[in-house]
Amino acid sequence: MKHQFFWTALLVILAVGILAACTQAATDTPAADKSEAEILIDERCSTCHSASKVYSETLTREQWLSVFEDMIAKGADVDETETTIMIDWLVSGN
Numbered sequence: 061m062k063h064q065f066f067w068t069a070l071l072v073i074l075a076v077g078i079l080a081a082c083t084q085a086a087t088d089t090p091a092a093d094k095s096e097a098e099i100l101i102d103e104r105c106s107t108c109h110s111a112s113k114v115y116s117e118t119l120t121r122e123q124w125l126s127v128f129e130d131m132i133a134k135g136a137d138v139d140e141t142e143t144t145i146m147i148d149w150l151v152s153g154n
C-alpha cells in the first residue's frame with residue numbers, strides 16, 4: 061500500500077513537471093521569432109498592464125491611434141515612429 065502511494069505520487073510529480081515545461085515552452089517565444097512591433101509592445105506596453113491587453117484588442121487604425129495617444133498621455137514611452145511600427149503590425153491582422 062505504501063509503495064503504491066509512492067509511485068502514484070512520483071507519477072503526479074512527473075506529470076506536473078512535464079506540463080510545466082510544456083507551458084513554459086509555449087509561452088516563451090524566442091526573441092528571434094518576434095517582429096520589431098511585438099518586441100516594442102512587450103517592452104513598452106507591459107509596464108502598467110499586461111501586454112496581452114494590447115494583443116487581445118481588435119481595433120481599427122484610428123482607434124489604435126487614440127489608444128496610443130491615451131497611453132502616451134498616461135506615460136507610455138513611445139515615439140511617433142514606434143507608434144507607427146506597432147499600429148501597422150496590430151492592424152495587419154498579425
Ligand code: HEC
Binds near residue numbers: 106114117137
Ligand atoms: C503609464 C502606464 C501605461 C503604459 C506604459 C501603457 N498603458 Fe495601456 N493602459 C493604462 C491604464 C491605466 C489603462 C486603463 C486601466 C486598465 O484597463 O488597466 C490602460 C488600458 C489599455 C487598453 C485597454 C483599452 C483602454 O483604453 O482602456 C489598451 C488597449 C492599452 N492600454 C494599450 C496600451 C498600449 C498599446 C501600450 C503601449 C504603447 C500601453 N497600453 C502602455 C496604462 C498604461
